[in-house]
Amino acid sequence: MELDPKVPSGPIHQKWDQRKFELKLVNPANKRKYDIIVVGSGLAGAAAAASLGELGYNVKCFCYQDSARRAHSIAAQGGINAAKNYQNDGDSIWRLFFDTVKGGDFRSREANVYRLAQVSNNIIDQCVAQGVPFAREYGGLLDNRSFGGAQVSRTFYARGQTGQQLLLGAYQALMKQVGLGTVEMFTRSEMLDIVLIDGHAKGIVVRDMVTGEVTSHAAHAVVLATGGYSRVFFLSTNAMGCNVTAAWRAHRRGAAFANPCFTQIHPTCIPSSGDYQSKLTLMSESLRNDGRIWVPQQAGEARVANDIPEGERDYYLERLYPSFGNLTPRDIASRRAKEVVDEGRGVGELRNGVFLDFRDAISRLGKGVIEERYGNLFEMYERITGENPYQVPMRIYPAPHYTMGGLWVDYNLESTIPGLYVLGEANFSDHGANRLGASALMQGLADGYFVIPYTIADYLARVGPARTDVQHPAFDDVKREVMGRNAMLLNVNGRRTVDSFHRELGQIVWDSCGMARNRQGLERALQEIPVLRERFWKEVRVPGNGEELNQSLEKAGRVADFMELAELMCRDALYREESCGGHFREESQTEEGEAKRDDERFTHVAAWEWTGPDSEPRLHKEPLTFEHVPLSQRSYK
Amino acid sequence: MDLILHVWRQAGPTDRGQFVRYEAKGISEHASFLEMLDILNEDLIEKGEEPIAFDSDCREGICGMCGLVINRFPHGPQHGAATCQLHMRHFQDGDQIWIEPWRAKAFPVLKDLVVDRGAFDRILQVGGFISVRTGAAPDANAIPIRKEHADLSMDAASCIGCGACVAACPNASAMLFVSAKVGQLGLLPQGRPEHRERVLRMIAQHDEEGFGTCTNHGECHAVCPKEISLDFIARMNRDLFGSALAASSL
Numbered sequence: 097m098e099l100d101p102k103v104p105s106g107p108i109h110q111k112w113d114q115r116k117f118e119l120k121l122v123n124p125a126n127k128r129k130y131d132i133i134v135v136g137s138g139l140a141g142a143a144a145a146a147s148l149g150e151l152g153y154n155v156k157c158f159c160y161q162d163s164a165r166r167a168h169s170i171a172a173q174g175g176i177n178a179a180k181n182y183q184n185d186g187d188s189i190w191r192l193f194f195d196t197v198k199g200g201d202f203r204s205r206e207a208n209v210y211r212l213a214q215v216s217n218n219i220i221d222q223c224v225a226q227g228v229p230f231a232r233e234y235g236g237l238l239d240n241r242s243f244g245g246a247q248v249s250r251t252f253y254a255r256g257q258t259g260q261q262l263l264l265g266a267y268q269a270l271m272k273q274v275g276l277g278t279v280e281m282f283t284r285s286e287m288l289d290i291v292l293i294d295g296h297a298k299g300i301v302v303r304d305m306v307t308g309e310v311t312s313h314a315a316h317a318v319v320l321a322t323g324g325y326s327r328v329f330f331l332s333t334n335a336m337g338c339n340v341t342a343a344w345r346a347h348r349r350g351a352a353f354a355n356p357c358f359t360q361i362h363p364t365c366i367p368s369s370g371d372y373q374s375k376l377t378l379m380s381e382s383l384r385n386d387g388r389i390w391v392p393q394q395a396g397e398a399r400v401a402n403d404i405p406e407g408e409r410d411y412y413l414e415r416l417y418p419s420f421g422n423l424t425p426r427d428i429a430s431r432r433a434k435e436v437v438d439e440g441r442g443v444g445e446l447r448n449g450v451f452l453d454f455r456d457a458i459s460r461l462g463k464g465v466i467e468e469r470y471g472n473l474f475e476m477y478e479r480i481t482g483e484n485p486y487q488v489p490m491r492i493y494p495a496p497h498y499t500m501g502g503l504w505v506d507y508n509l510e511s512t513i514p515g516l517y518v519l520g521e522a523n524f525s526d527h528g529a530n531r532l533g534a535s536a537l538m539q540g541l542a543d544g545y546f547v548i549p550y551t552i553a554d555y556l557a558r559v560g561p562a563r564t565d566v567q568h569p570a571f572d573d574v575k576r577e578v579m580g581r582n583a584m585l586l587n588v589n590g591r592r593t594v595d596s597f598h599r600e601l602g603q604i605v606w607d608s609c610g611m612a613r614n615r616q617g618l619e620r621a622l623q624e625i626p627v628l629r630e631r632f633w634k635e636v637r638v639p640g641n642g643e644e645l646n647q648s649l650e651k652a653g654r655v656a657d658f659m660e661l662a663e664l665m666c667r668d669a670l671y672r673e674e675s676c677g678g679h680f681r682e683e684s685q686t687e688e689g690e691a692k693r694d695d696e697r698f699t700h701v702a703a704w705e706w707t708g709p710d711s712e713p714r715l716h717k718e719p720l721t722f723e724h725v726p727l728s729q730r731s732y733k
Numbered sequence: 734m735d736l737i738l739h740v741w742r743q744a745g746p747t748d749r750g751q752f753v754r755y756e757a758k759g760i761s762e763h764a765s766f767l768e769m770l771d772i773l774n775e776d777l778i779e780k781g782e783e784p785i786a787f788d789s790d791c792r793e794g795i796c797g798m799c800g801l802v803i804n805r806f807p808h809g810p811q812h813g814a815a816t817c818q819l820h821m822r823h824f825q826d827g828d829q830i831w832i833e834p835w836r837a838k839a840f841p842v843l844k845d846l847v848v849d850r851g852a853f854d855r856i857l858q859v860g861g862f863i864s865v866r867t868g869a870a871p872d873a874n875a876i877p878i879r880k881e882h883a884d885l886s887m888d889a890a891s892c893i894g895c896g897a898c899v900a901a902c903p904n905a906s907a908m909l910f911v912s913a914k915v916g917q918l919g920l921l922p923q924g925r926p927e928h929r930e931r932v933l934r935m936i937a938q939h940d941e942e943g944f945g946t947c948t949n950h951g952e953c954h955a956v957c958p959k960e961i962s963l964d965f966i967a968r969m970n971r972d973l974f975g976s977a978l979a980a981s982s983l
Binding site: 143146147150161162163164165166167168170171180182218220221222223224225226227229230231232233234235236237238254255257259260261264267268269271272274275281283306335336337369370372373374375377378479480481482545546549591593595596637639640644645647648 | 880
């Protein structure tokens with residue numbers, strides 16, 4: 097396997113123009129002769145499917161939900177970044193590029209990030225034209241806010257529902273193409289494998305989640321836009337159905353998986369309330385603008401929050417980071433919260449959270465102002481916990497939220513399997529070791545609207561319009577494997593539920609490969625996970641049969657893949673003996689306990705090649721060079 | 734708390750279906766309603782029975798995937814929230830809870846509590862969009878939009894497409910859903926060129942899918958998790974009248 101990032105030559109600000117000119121085109125009259133499969137209908141998938149359909153290709157789009165509109169992009173709250181500089185506060189494409197590379201802690205590819213910053217402005221134009229009701233000022237122009245500690249106001253937002261509105265914009269563009277017949281939509285359909293012919297991606301095998309029927313679909317190229325894998329932790333902010341199956345199946349067929357250990361743990365989520373907890377809810381990070389984070393000084397404190405006097409509270413972020421205080425970046429805020437909870441100073445019935453207190457803000461600004469700023473969030477919090485945050489401090493705790501790692505792609509977003517493209521959170525390329533707030537939506541739409549329509553044409557023009565027959569034996573082979581695997585899951589007939597295994601796996605990954613990792617823990621996990629996986633295949637119980645709507649079977653297939661991914665994550669984390677971004681290796685820290693990067697040994701992408709179920713994956717390295725953003729250590733002291 | 738559940742079980746679209754009685758024991762008041770069903774399902778699987786099929790995805794009230802009729806109310810007793818945002822503290826020990834799927838001709842039951850809402854997608858396909866080619870958009874600030882209009886448009890756009898409005902309506906009408914999309918796009922200058930065709934086409938598709946007509950009961954608004962206003966239906970009726978007149982005079 098060879099990792100050729102295919103970054104265009106020339107100065108960085110001309111690379112994308114240069115590449116667009118180099119890429120081959122498909123004649124308008126010939127586009128209808130090409131079929132493209134898009135898996136996933138979130139921001140990246142819906143934007144890609146709509147744009148490709150509009151260009152005249154025959155597109156088939158697949159999603160596991162009952163409508164394309166429900167993909168998990170919809171849950172993003174905060175906003176979307178763009179370098180418009182509408183606020184005249186010194187923003188520029190260069191600054192957005194710079195911030196994103198630096199925010200990613202120098203583990204992303206400069207050229208990709210620059211392109212992302214470049215097309216960010218087109219995204220806002222596109223979305224406004226589609227009818228996305230972004231927040232506006234009284235003059236009728238678009239409003240912006242500063243987000244996630246950025247020093248400029250470059251975030252566009254639609255109340256707390258930015259992801260929803262952007263997704264609905266893309267979904268509506270997609271529905272238009274479905275109506276016009278250029279896109280065929282397959283809902284409640286789960287991709288279970290990819291089909292390669294002569295090493296090229298030529299189609300997928302899909303299970304209809306209503307009838308259970310397993311079908312093959314052939315195309316000239318396949319696009320995966322299947323999101324992240326935070327559900328490997330079981331508890332995360334992701335939707336119940338989010339999974340790694342499509343990406344993992346592609347990995348097993350030859351797509352390298354890059355930096356799997358780079359995951360983002362979001363600091364402001366509502367802590368778990370019991371062992372029945374099914375997912376965690378994120379509270380917007382903006383709460384940290386006015387809330388103060390603290391825990392009692394004494395471990396095992398029995399008093400309720402309001403009875404603890406000021407002198408016995410530890411505002412640990414303000415103490416440790418006097419200049420950034422409660423606004424330290426996500427990874428630091430998360431790690432420090434875990435530390436104090438591990439010390440026994442956690443709060444709440446289960447002692448699994450820290451306080452986020454608005455008492456001082458309310459007395460300084462008045463309840464009205466706080467209500468205006470955070471009213472809907474306070475309401476949401478009260479609905480979930482039954483506690484009123486105007487009267488008692490909120491309880492928060494970090495939760496897995498986003499995965500920077502993903503399938504390796506080159507500058508054209510093509511994986512190591514020719515003809516297989518990977519977009520959005522499912523790829524690894526733009527966020528390095530840490531993603532900045534309001535950048536996930538930007539990347540999903542950039543990939544879908546403005547990158548893939550150009551780059552895929554080049555591939556199609558090179559392979560030519562000859563169609564692959566779905567009767568080709570390669571499809572039968574894969575289909576047989578898929579059906580065999582489902583039958584195996586159904587036939588185990590053990591005693592334990594799928595969820596019980598998923599929870600156990602999640603706990604192992606959370607403990608060993610969560611906010612802070614060390615050799616000992618990772619090595620233990622690498623022993624525990626294969627044992628758990630073996631037990632899964634011997635003891636799981638999947639009721640019902642394969643020829644019907646069977647939610648246990650759906651979950652079982654996904655958990656089986658998470659079991660394999662978890663091992664790769666731990667292996668990658670073990671290999672990366674440095675702390676960077678969201679990845680904190682305890683052995684690699686400064687004297688003050690801050691993350692210590694090791695640029696000499698680890699300024700590269702770690703891309704793993706599958707070598708079989710019982711053999712160790714092979715590591716490939718893509719060296720990273722930083723010509724425009726000089727390597728520097730972060731400091732938030 | 735211990736609860737008695739009466740859950741609608743239906744093996745498939747052609748099965749008649751029936752209520753089945755279950756007991757859920759030792760449920761925490763902090764658990765969500767869907768987590769309570771998760772617990773019950775885990776028990777059922779361990780006992781060798783088929784778990785109850787129900788839809789949910791984001792479990793934070795935004796994707797619109799979940800939707801149960803709980804004690805006769807779509808999304809249950811809480812106002813302005815989806816089923817997944819309902820917590821057990823709204824119930825009491827010993828309560829009997831009746832759980833049903835959305836019931837409407839246009840939303841056929843697929844299994845147990847899972848229905849097919851594909852009709853909503855098809856309504857959008859005939860006009861629920863603004864036609865703009867990718868890359869053909871003018872600068873985002875080229876068209877100023879009155880803040881009041883943008884805000885009102887956002888009110889309409891917050892619809893999550895769950896279908897509770899249909900489940901609550903005695904006529905199984907989807908007018909609140911259609912009017913929210915028509916309202917959102919029609920309030921914006923970008924949406925005006927296609928506005929009249931949009932209204933006519935979406936309503937025609939709505940009728941073809943088998944949804945009933947609106948007779949102003951207001952049940953839809955009462956159960957809407959996003960509290961979409963009935964004003965949007967009034968606004969759409971006016972638009973429909975204007976669009977129909979304009980179409981006939983062409």
